[in-house]
Amino acid sequence: MIIFLDTVTxxxxxxxxxxxxxxxxxxxxxxxxxxxxxLQYYQQSWSDLQSQSSPGHQYQHGNILETWLISYQEIQKRxxxxxxxxxxxxxxxxxDVWYELVKGASHSRDIPSWLEGIISSGLSFKSxxxxxxxFSFLEAKQQEGSYSMHPVVQSWCHHVAxxxxxxxxxxxRELALVSVGWTVPSASERNYSEIQQRLIPHTNHVCLERIDxxxxxxxxxxxxxxxxxxxxxxxKEAEEMYQRALAGREKALGPDHTSTLDTVNNLGNLxxxxxxxxEAEEMYQRALMGREKALGPDHTSTLDTVNDLGNLYSDQxxxxxxxxMYQRALTGREKALGPDHTSTLNTVNNLGNLxxxxxxxxEAEEMYQRALMGREKALGPDHTSTLNTVNNLGNLxxxxxxxxEAEEMYQRALMGTEKALGPDHTSTLNTVNNLGNLxxx
Numbered sequence: 001m002i003i004f005l006d007t008v009t010x011x012x013x014x015x016x017x018x019x020x021x022x023x024x025x026x027x028x029x030x031x032x033x034x035x036x037x038x039l040q041y042y043q044q045s046w047s048d049l050q051s052q053s054s055p056g057h058q059y060q061h062g063n064i065l066e067t068w069l070i071s072y073q074e075i076q077k078r079x080x081x082x083x084x085x086x087x088x089x090x091x092x093x094x095x096d097v098w099y100e101l102v103k104g105a106s107h108s109r110d111i112p113s114w115l116e117g118i119i120s121s122g123l124s125f126k127s128x129x130x131x132x133x134x135f136s137f138l139e140a141k142q143q144e145g146s147y148s149m150h151p152v153v154q155s156w157c158h159h160v161a162x163x164x165x166x167x168x169x170x171x172x173r174e175l176a177l178v179s180v181g182w183t184v185p186s187a188s189e190r191n192y193s194e195i196q197q198r199l200i201p202h203t204n205h206v207c208l209e210r211i212d213x214x215x216x217x218x219x220x221x222x223x224x225x226x227x228x229x230x231x232x233x234x235x236k237e238a239e240e241m242y243q244r245a246l247a248g249r250e251k252a253l254g255p256d257h258t259s260t261l262d263t264v265n266n267l268g269n270l271x272x273x274x275x276x277x278x279e280a281e282e283m284y285q286r287a288l289m290g291r292e293k294a295l296g297p298d299h300t301s302t303l304d305t306v307n308d309l310g311n312l313y314s315d316q317x318x319x320x321x322x323x324x325m326y327q328r329a330l331t332g333r334e335k336a337l338g339p340d341h342t343s344t345l346n347t348v349n350n351l352g353n354l355x356x357x358x359x360x361x362x363e364a365e366e367m368y369q370r371a372l373m374g375r376e377k378a379l380g381p382d383h384t385s386t387l388n389t390v391n392n393l394g395n396l397x398x399x400x401x402x403x404x405e406a407e408e409m410y411q412r413a414l415m416g417t418e419k420a421l422g423p424d425h426t427s428t429l430n431t432v433n434n435l436g437n438l439x440x441x
Contacts, residue, residue, distance in 0.1 A: 025136075068156055071135045081114045082131040088115070089138070090157030091176035093201040094149040096141070099125045101202065104179035109217045115175070170211075174218060177206040181221020184228045188342045190379050193420040196228050203228055207241070216259070219248035223263050226270070233425045235274055242267045258301070261290040265305050272312055273426075284309045300343065303332040307347050314354055326351050342385070345374040349389050356396055368393045384427065387416040391431050398438055410435045 076083040088105075089097055103119045105111060118128050122145075129147060132138040138147045149157075161169040180202045185192040203225050211218055226241035242263055249260040268283030284305055291302040310325030326347055333344040352367030368389055375386040394409030410431055417428040 029134075068137075068153070071137070072160070075131055075135060075137075079128065079131050081118055082128040084112075084114050085118055085128050086132050086137055087157050087161045088172050088175060089132075089147075089149060090154045090161070091172050091206070092180070093205040094151055094154045095201060096143075096198065097147045097149070098145050101183055101199075102179055104181070104183035105175045107182040107217055107220070108175055108178045109215065110171070111175070112171070173206075174211050174215070176202075177211055178217055178221045180206050181218075181224040184224040186227075187231050187385070188379070190383060192231070193384055196231055199228060200232065207237075214248055214252050216249065216252050219245045219252065219263075220259070222248070223266065226263075226266060230266075230270055230273065233421070233427070235270060238270055239267075239274075242270060256290050256294065258291070258294055261287045261294070262301075264290070265301075265308065268305075268308060268312075272308075272315065277312060277316055280312055281309075284312060298332050298336065300333070300336055303329045303336070304343070306332070307343075307350065310347075310350060310354075314350070314357065319354060319358055322354055323351075326354060340374050340378065342375070342378050345371050345378070346385070348374070349385075349392065352389075352392060352396075356392075356399065361396060361400055364396055365393075368396060382416050382420065384417065384420050387413045387420070388427070390416070391427075391434065394431075394434060394438075398434075398441065403438060403441065406438055407435070410438060 072083060072086070075086070088102070092101065099119070099122050102125065105115060106119060118125055126145075129138065133140055133147070137153055138149055140146075141148055158169075161172055180199060183195075184199060185195050189195075207225060222241045222245035226238045226245060229235070229238035229241060246260065246263045246267065249257065249263055253260055264283050265287040268280045268287060271277070271280035271283060288302065288305045288309065291299065291305055295302055306325050307329035310322045310329060313319070313322035313325060330344065330347045330351065333341065333347055337344055348367050349371040352364045352371060355361070355364035355367060372386065372389045372393065375383065375389055379386055390409050391413040394406045394413060397403070397406035397409060414428065414431045414435065417425065417431060421428055
């Protein structure tokens with residue numbers, strides 16, 4: 001009878017809120033505490049909470065806070081590192097957190113020792129996560145190795161981190177930003193699109209933070225976030241990230257440092273995508289001069305800018321200039337990286353575009369076929385770079401009057417880009433437009 005009355009009392013104290021009841025039950029299950037004992041802990045935690053709360057900080061359900069505080073203090077006793085990890089995870093988007101994402105914090109210049117141990121291996125990470133799941137602070141998702149946090153728990157964790165130590169709260173925000181920015185994969189990686197789309201909610205979350213832009217690791221993170229937004233067709237957001245990276249790198253490293261020039265070149269690519277060709281050329285010329293001086297004319301980074309300048313000249317209709325850039329980039333990349341490297345194949349594909357624009361359709365087809373075979377082998381048939389060449393072959397076949405073959409290429413490119421990038425991405429819409437032209441013909 002006493003147990004029943006205590007149970008009713010506890011549920012009433014928690015307002016019957018499922019999340020609070022779940023966390024209380026998890027605590028009792030993990031510690032062996034009785035309901036009567038838990039009620040005593042609850043009453044004590046209420047007093048502690050009132051003494052720790054900052055004035056004016058109000059929550060709709062104060063009783064949930066006592067429930068969490070009891071469990072959080074128990075985790076601090078059992079595994080202090082897991083308690084620290086909980087507060088860090090609250091600084092990511094709450095719906096999908098995984099090991100490789102948090103491991104990105106290893107790039108931080110001031111990674112705390114407790115986190116180093118946790119992310120040293122996937123096994124170590126899971127062993128600490130287990131404590132948070134057991135106390136119902138996290139939930140394991142169906143997707144292997146993915147975890148989620150209730151948004152109210154996330155809000156509470158922010159409050160705890162801020163209350164315990166403002167400097168520590170700032171450090172956690174920076175660690176989350178570095179984790180996301182340095183986890184962004186290059187577009188040359190096989191499954192980059194899936195990973196990038198998975199990272200977008202985290203990117204949107206951490207980009208809201210105002211963090212010291214003079215930190216060169218943070219600047220690198222902003223550069224990575226700019227790449228992600230650019231690849232996903234979010235050009236306005238990409239420009240903001242690149243500008244933050246550039247300002248920080250120029251201040252911390254100087255205008256001619258190779259990392260600064262990386263961002264300069266990235267801005268050139270962005271401006272070209274936005275149709276700001278004059279601004280793009282300024283960025284490319286600055287990057288080229290700086291890279292040739294710092295790295296030499298045949299360095300792969302220098303050749304990246306050479307190839308990008310070829311793209312710009314092609315857009316401007318300066319086809320002879322473009323061909324000179326492409327031939328220089330191709331010769332250098334074949335020598336430095338090999339004929340089948342993805343960077344080499346990028347230039348091969350670009351030459352195909354140039355030859356098509358020049359009316360050299362046979363030479364264009366040779367370039368496209370070489371690029372397609374190489375990209376299918378290196379990246380897979382559904383990678384966006386492969387699909388870009390498929391779309392280009394569609395253009396070529398249309399110019400040659402091979403309308404059935406052109407339609408096959410466009411349909412393949414459309415299905416692939418819709419799946420990889422979504423129906424509203426510029427690459428998808430480009431193929432839609434090409435199909436419209438084909439059907440009109």
